[in-house]
Amino acid sequence: MLVIGELINASGKKVKNAIINRDSDFIAGLAKKQEDAGADYIDVNVATGSGDQAGEVDDMKWAVNVIKEAVDKPMAIDTTDYNSLEAGLECCGEGTFINSVSAEGERLDSFLELAKKYSSPVVALPIREGIPETVEGRLEVCKEIINRADTLGVQRESLYFDPLALPVSVDSNNARITLDTLKKIKEYNGVKSTIGLSNISYGLPQRELINSSFLLFAMQLGLDSAIMNPMAKGAMAAVKSGNVLLGKDYMCAGYLKAYRAGILG
């Protein structure tokens, strides 16, 4: 189970200010902390909303270079803007995650072309004119994306479908729908899965409890990765213990390593 560390995201005030003020120590520190906590990829979102598109490209170049210096982990370029994505991939090279594509608008083909060029794994969201409410609706969009990827020659193994976790606080069926969607995605040949985790617990107290329980359910269905806060010890402990219990951690080596690193809680 790959962990994509989500903390470098300009929707948070501190990160936003650090990007605007070019505070490389702050960004490098946040990357390092996530690496230490067990993140396999470092997500980079620089959408501060204060600059124009050209500004966002500059912000992306700056941020990925700072992170490249600070850690040994590959990155996930988190943007809806083609030029920012291209700039990020160019700096980071092959194997960098693309976060994300969907079936909305024009983005799908151009992003998939970049995925092919850079052998990038891609987070794929089953969204088209909004989020389909039903499992069937989401799967239909997944199929559309798979078809486009097949046509453009993008490997199925590089598609990481996100079954879209929506808050259970808003509708009690939301987790069920997400898990059922995940189960069906796992039946498609070759494709992989991921999940933006923290949304599920929005609006509830003790979010960590909901996040880690949900993660375990998803892992049992074969979840391949999660976009999450690696410094949240509960969720990280769920990843490590889940791997052990699902037979994905030979001789419990990963679990014991995490124990010694003090990241199990």
Add this chain to the structure above:
Amino acid sequence: MESYKNLAEAVENGEEEEVKKLVQQALENGDVALQIIDQGLMKGMEVVGEKFGKGDMFIPEVMISALSLQSGIKMLKPYLEEGQRSHIGKVVIGTVAGDIHDLGKNLVKMMLTANGFEVIDLGTDTPVEDFVKAVEEHSPEVLGLSALLTTTMPEMNKVLDALKEKGLKDQVKVILGGAPVNQDFAQKIGADLYAEDALEAVKVLKEQVN
């Protein structure tokens, strides 16, 4: 009055059937509809808003309270006299075109409803012309625009331009929200108001309608 206190509590606890029963009793008692709303239903919802703000109540509870409130208001609407309103202001709200994020917008909608506003929700991925049409049709005091992507923020600009073009800009206050949006941006594109989060939106809009 004791019965209004019970009604307020029923709203706070999200007991829809109890709310309906108490509203019915008050009507049979000959109480004035507006009074039942102001002193009973809305009082309960005010408490909900306060508790939510302090983290003592949570989204599912606020939703159930808001549903109970709406059932009560629905029963009372036919009894309101001409010119009396069941709400303190009208807001049209929506996420701009190309953007399907609705968590924040829905929270704002919920909190505004909870605080006595009538909210007309245009949903997500809303084309410019739909915002304009809704302003023409509903004549709201306020139009709320939400965007969660830097790539969809320019849509807010387009909505403002379209309102100006139609001569509607002076009839409605425009408030912006969404993670990448800020006060500077709102000012730059000529929006009237900006709110950082749902609670601030309630505060800012209450000042507007008072």
